[in-house]
Amino acid sequence: MALYQLPRLKNEKKFEEFICDLFNEIENTDSFQNTEYQNFGVKGQNQKGIDIFSAKTKTVIQCKLKDITKRDELIRKSLIEDIHLDLKKAFDLQFDINRFIFVSTFRDDSALQEFTSKLQDEARLPFPLYYWGWDTLAKYAEQYESILIKYFPKLIPKASKPPKKPALALPEGSxxxxxxxxxxxxxxxxxxxxxxxxxxxxxxxxxxxxxxxxxxxxxxxxxxxxxxxxxxxxxxxxxxxxxxxxxxxxxxxxxxxxxxxxxxxxxxxxxxxxx
Missing domain, CATH: 1.20.1270 (Substrate Binding Domain Of Dnak; Chain:A; Domain 2)
Structure with a gap:
């Protein structure tokens, strides 16, 4: 169960920086500033569709910040178009890819997960393709204090009723x-x-x-x-x-x-x- 209601980030560059820091924590790599996971260029340069790349793990991450006030079907359609377009650009890259991950401020979505799985088979991609929605990103983010302090200094606790009695400690070996x-x-x-x-x-x-x-x-x-x-x-x-x-x-x-x-x-x- 999630401990916090982490608000979706609304700034594109801040979202990319958040993803860099988060994957540094998840995979125990060097920090974002030390360029293990680093921004693969800046807007306006020839990024060939790539936002983030790890030379160590040969992982490509594409960040998609979406307006979640729109209808789900419109967001889903937009993401599918983004995935098709960016995969085409990725084949022009001059390095090997071991993983390609699309991350989004849109929620976890079984239709998008199924789409990426089918696309991997139909396009015979030489690398696995994943979609991580905000639910998955938030689940990992709340495990790292450094991420919470930097990106969510004003945490929003989930509303809950006061317990009628103190919670029992889990028994040893649970x-x-x-x-x-x-x-x-x-x-x-x-x-x-x-x-x-x-x-x-x-x-x-x-x-x-x-x-x-x-x-x-x-x-x-x-x-x-x-x-x-x-x-x-x-x-x-x-x-x-x-x-x-x-x-x-x-x-x-x-x-x-x-x-x-x-x-x-x-x-x-x-x-x-x-x-």
């Missing part, structure tokens, strides 16, 4: 006490829910993925009162269970049939490398 494993389970769980929703959307019956039912099923499986209370000793079993659910989705089966991974291993996830 999943919630191991941040890396807890985040990995959240990543797998979200991947399953998002891909099931893609399946429902294709079926066209208006069905929505039931997150409450999904979480209850996990709690019942491990006899826990909450996801964070699941004993960390069951981490491997829980991870394999969620991976199995992901693999059985229509989207998961399609990706596996093409020799592509449905999820990153935990080691790569800890470094911010997400399939």
């Amino acid at each position: 999943l919630g006490l191991d941040l890396h494993k807890k985040n990995y389970i959240s990543y797998l769980s979200k991947r399953y829910g998002d891909w099931k929703q893609i399946q429902f959307d294709h079926e066209g019956n208006g069905e929505k993925f039931n997150w409450a039912s999904h979480n209850r099923s996990l709690m019942n499986r491990y006899h826990a009162s909450g996801i964070n209370y699941i004993p960390v000793a069951y981490f491997d079993d829980l991870a394999e269970y969620l991976k199995g659910r992901i693999d059985k989705t229509i989207f998961g089966k399609s990706k596996q049939s093409k020799g592509r991974r449905n999820y990153s291993p935990i080691g790569e996830h800890m470094k911010g490398i997400l399939d």
Whole structure:
């Protein structure tokens, strides 16, 4: 659960600088000022469609700041046009690319995630293509104090009712006490829910993925009162269970049939490398 409601940045250059700093933190690289992740030129120069590049990881990041007051379908159409245009420009670059990531102030969107996956297959891209919306960016941003202080000095706490009694501390050996494993389970769980929703959307019956039912099923499986209370000793079993659910989705089966991974291993996830 998010700790803050991080407001979307509204200045294009500030957004690019934020992305540079954020990926430096996620991948534990040198700072933005030290040019590990650095602006790939300035506006008006021949950037060939590239905003940010890491020579170390050969990762290209394209930043898309969007007016979220517009209708979702208009923003989605604009982003798809941007992705097509910038990929064409990227092929003119004189260096190898290992990852190409589009980041946006628009929200996480299953249709855009599906679009980038299909585009990668249809265009036979020699590198993986990803879309990160503001939900994903904010989730990572709130983990780093330096990012919060620099870009969100006036944090907006989420409204909540005063607790009736003090929250109980998690017992020793709980999943919630191991941040890396807890985040990995959240990543797998979200991947399953998002891909099931893609399946429902294709079926066209208006069905929505039931997150409450999904979480209850996990709690019942491990006899826990909450996801964070699941004993960390069951981490491997829980991870394999969620991976199995992901693999059985229509989207998961399609990706596996093409020799592509449905999820990153935990080691790569800890470094911010997400399939």
